[in-house]
Amino acid sequence: MSKRFMDENFLLSNETAVQLFHNHAKDMPIIDYHCHLSPKEIYENKTFNNITEAWLYGDHYKWRVMRANGIEEKYITGDADDYDKFLAWARTVPMIIGNPLYHWTHLELQRFFGVHDLLNEANAPKIWNEVNRQLQEQGFGARDLIVKSKVTTVCTTDDPADDLEYHKQIKALPDFNCNVVPGFRPDKALEINRATFKPWVAQLSAAAGTAIKDYNGFLEALESRVRYFHAAGGCVSDHALDAVMFEPSTLEEAAAIFAKGLNGENVSEKEEKQYKGFTLVFLGKLYSGLDWAMQFHIHALRNNNSVMYGRLGPDTGYDSINDGLIARPLAGLLDALDREHALPKTILYSLNPNDNHVIASLMGSFQGGGVAGKIQFGTAWWYNDNKDGMLEQMKTLANLGALSQFVGMLTDSRSFLSYTRHEYFRRILCDLVGSWVEDGEAPDDMELLGNMIENICYNNAKQYFNFSQPVLMTK
Numbered sequence: 001m002s003k004r005f006m007d008e009n010f011l012l013s014n015e016t017a018v019q020l021f022h023n024h025a026k027d028m029p030i031i032d033y034h035c036h037l038s039p040k041e042i043y044e045n046k047t048f049n050n051i052t053e054a055w056l057y058g059d060h061y062k063w064r065v066m067r068a069n070g071i072e073e074k075y076i077t078g079d080a081d082d083y084d085k086f087l088a089w090a091r092t093v094p095m096i097i098g099n100p101l102y103h104w105t106h107l108e109l110q111r112f113f114g115v116h117d118l119l120n121e122a123n124a125p126k127i128w129n130e131v132n133r134q135l136q137e138q139g140f141g142a143r144d145l146i147v148k149s150k151v152t153t154v155c156t157t158d159d160p161a162d163d164l165e166y167h168k169q170i171k172a173l174p175d176f177n178c179n180v181v182p183g184f185r186p187d188k189a190l191e192i193n194r195a196t197f198k199p200w201v202a203q204l205s206a207a208a209g210t211a212i213k214d215y216n217g218f219l220e221a222l223e224s225r226v227r228y229f230h231a232a233g234g235c236v237s238d239h240a241l242d243a244v245m246f247e248p249s250t251l252e253e254a255a256a257i258f259a260k261g262l263n264g265e266n267v268s269e270k271e272e273k274q275y276k277g278f279t280l281v282f283l284g285k286l287y288s289g290l291d292w293a294m295q296f297h298i299h300a301l302r303n304n305n306s307v308m309y310g311r312l313g314p315d316t317g318y319d320s321i322n323d324g325l326i327a328r329p330l331a332g333l334l335d336a337l338d339r340e341h342a343l344p345k346t347i348l349y350s351l352n353p354n355d356n357h358v359i360a361s362l363m364g365s366f367q368g369g370g371v372a373g374k375i376q377f378g379t380a381w382w383y384n385d386n387k388d389g390m391l392e393q394m395k396t397l398a399n400l401g402a403l404s405q406f407v408g409m410l411t412d413s414r415s416f417l418s419y420t421r422h423e424y425f426r427r428i429l430c431d432l433v434g435s436w437v438e439d440g441e442a443p444d445d446m447e448l449l450g451n452m453i454e455n456i457c458y459n460n461a462k463q464y465f466n467f468s469q470p471v472l473m474t475k
Helices: 015-025 039-043 051-055 060-068 082-096 100-113 124-135 142-148 165-171 197-208 215-231 251-262 269-289 306-312 327-339 353-363 387-400 420-438 446-465
Strands: 030-032 151-155 179-181 236-241 293-298 345-350 375-377
Touching: 015 420, 015 446, 030 446, 039 142, 039 165, 051 082, 051 124, 060 082, 060 100, 082 100, 082 124, 100 124, 100 420, 142 151, 151 446, 165 179, 197 215, 197 251, 215 251, 215 269, 236 269, 251 269, 269 293, 269 327, 327 353, 345 353, 353 375, 353 387, 375 387, 387 420, 420 446
Parallel strands: 030 151, 151 179, 236 293, 293 345, 345 375
Antiparallel strands: none
């Protein structure tokens, strides 16, 4: 007999998995150590006029499948009204069975709004009215949704030139029991061949309050911003390494390359590798000294459709998986830091699942220093953020490392409704471990396994990042 769709034991295929989820995973708090939420919207406790604004604005995951379903761009990113955009999404949802968006959509309807109907075009008006009615009530602002989701820490993604004003104002809120900290994202500092480089150096100069005339001044400005973020509670950096580049370099060589870039001169591929390598090692040493965690997001191929990039800009659903070689340059970069006794805690993600075993085996070469899981194989990311991708990431980590030390899930999202993805992950984790027990591959020891599940869901991240954790209030 078939199971009921998305019941209380959704994704749990055996009794051990059921016990692990309901007794150990379900009610654990959340540390969202990487996301793209707006600090301004958190501070203002942004409310939403309707479900389209909460669901579809800025969500390029949904935009991609709407395009695949033949929806005109007018109803995706265009000037159609919000109700018509919602109807277009409702027409799309029944067509994406098998896509995690089908599950996420219904999890969000169930958990936040108590709506258990399957969204389609026929019942869309009813769901539109019911969800919008609730959104106009108290308790559905951005901060309210964070609190309802039992989130203790939100780590945003922020440019080094950001003044972090909203982070400061959030800390002063008397009635918000969540730690919101900045994440240091210096991609523009590294992309020396892009048109954004010279203007961004000027922004950095203004933020640091110092004239940047040469590479030494540039590094000093970057260090001042790292320390500024640290003073604001930051303890995480993030780097988009679409291509992993590393070539050993001296300070003098990197300085000459920086001067070329600042003057708008062409920087060769070898020079770019040298410049990025030296700058990343410099930053990594700073992170290590401050006990930060460093994150590398590897192998995105961005803005593939030049026509739509020109029309809509970046982050609009036209990115894909890159397929370059990463083992040697990534090993070189980590080794350069390790030789300086300055390798920070590091989390490695790749958008290309072909890199799973490369990353999981490479990180084993740099563990140590008495830090549990110092080098992490990051959770399944972006196009891998689905049942199969999560299972493959966890199985690879279990085969080649210590799954019990995994820091678990993050949202990587711009939506305040995305916290149900942690439930999705936790169900898949519990089912994986439960299946090992059922097959006689893991001991039927609920204390041992329950602790393992609780650690992966929350405790490992709490210890790894050392965020200051508020005490969750109970009602």
